[in-house]
Amino acid sequence: MKMVGLIGGMSWESSAEYYRLLNQGVRDRWGPTASARCLLWSFDFAEIERLQHAGDWDALTEGMIDAARRLEDAGADLLLICTNTMHRTAPAIEAAVGIPLLHIADPTAAAIRAAGLSRVGLLGTAFTMKQDFYRGRLRDRHGLEVIVPPTEDRATVHRIIYDELIAGIVSPASRDAYRAVIARLVAAGAQAIILGCTEIMLLLDAQDSAVPLFDTTALHARAAIDAALA
Incomplete structure (x- = not known):
């Protein structure tokens, strides 16, 4: 099983749902004791929301790239951005890491x-x-x-x-x-x-x-x- 890297906390409400769905899905396919191999980098969404509404996408992109690299360094085999809006930064993330990003x-x-x-x-x-x-x-x-x-x-x-x-x-x-x-x-x-x-x-x-x-x-x-x- 590959290691899934989750860029989350945007907000944690949906990140918790991602965690539930991943583990439930693996259990359904591989049996009652199976669960997902995953790593989660969780932002403080207050910081993300402030930068979004200020239009500071350069700072947002830098933060997202940093999170993606940390997950890659920790052993993730693929990346998910656990939010639709922050896929605005997806091309920059793909260019900055060596593992695939699964676009929502x-x-x-x-x-x-x-x-x-x-x-x-x-x-x-x-x-x-x-x-x-x-x-x-x-x-x-x-x-x-x-x-x-x-x-x-x-x-x-x-x-x-x-x-x-x-x-x-x-x-x-x-x-x-x-x-x-x-x-x-x-x-x-x-x-x-x-x-x-x-x-x-x-x-x-x-x-x-x-x-x-x-x-x-x-x-x-x-x-x-x-x-x-x-």
């Missing part, structure tokens, strides 16, 4: 393509929804048409992530707000919805949408299990 968008896109779908709505932080580092990969590498919510809905989705979900707060009112955003994306032609923030799975499940939901956290973890056990 790739298993997500593969699952969407396997379902025969091509036009998807994207929920995530404002950075993920507005900037091209994520949408562009889905479009250019996988041929997906990506629809994002309008400005007001993007603000709502982003606020709930940072004010509630990263603190483990799951509110029925926020679930209703997300349901409304999803309904508008479906009305705009989305055949499916990408839960493009690793905390959104804390709030939503299949019954909250008229079209399929693709949980990037679960899909990323499953791909990591496949790679580790190959």
Whole structure:
């Protein structure tokens, strides 16, 4: 079994879910006493959040590269960034280490393509929804048409992530707000919805949408299990 290096703490709520999914998946495949070989570098998300909203992506990239190198030096065979937004730094990380980085968008896109779908709505932080580092990969590498919510809905989705979900707060009112955003994306032609923030799975499940939901956290973890056990 390969050693999985996890760059986490962004937030720890979703990193804990990664740890659960990895271990549960290995146990399901290899038996009741089996568990995942993994290393976790966990950031203080308060520092990450401050730099994100200050737009200091150079400092963020330096920190992510440092974490990746530490995991490589500790014996990781492959890397996961346990957050969608910080995949903005993925190209720099790939250039700085000698082990593969499993990009969260790739298993997500593969699952969407396997379902025969091509036009998807994207929920995530404002950075993920507005900037091209994520949408562009889905479009250019996988041929997906990506629809994002309008400005007001993007603000709502982003606020709930940072004010509630990263603190483990799951509110029925926020679930209703997300349901409304999803309904508008479906009305705009989305055949499916990408839960493009690793905390959104804390709030939503299949019954909250008229079209399929693709949980990037679960899909990323499953791909990591496949790679580790190959």
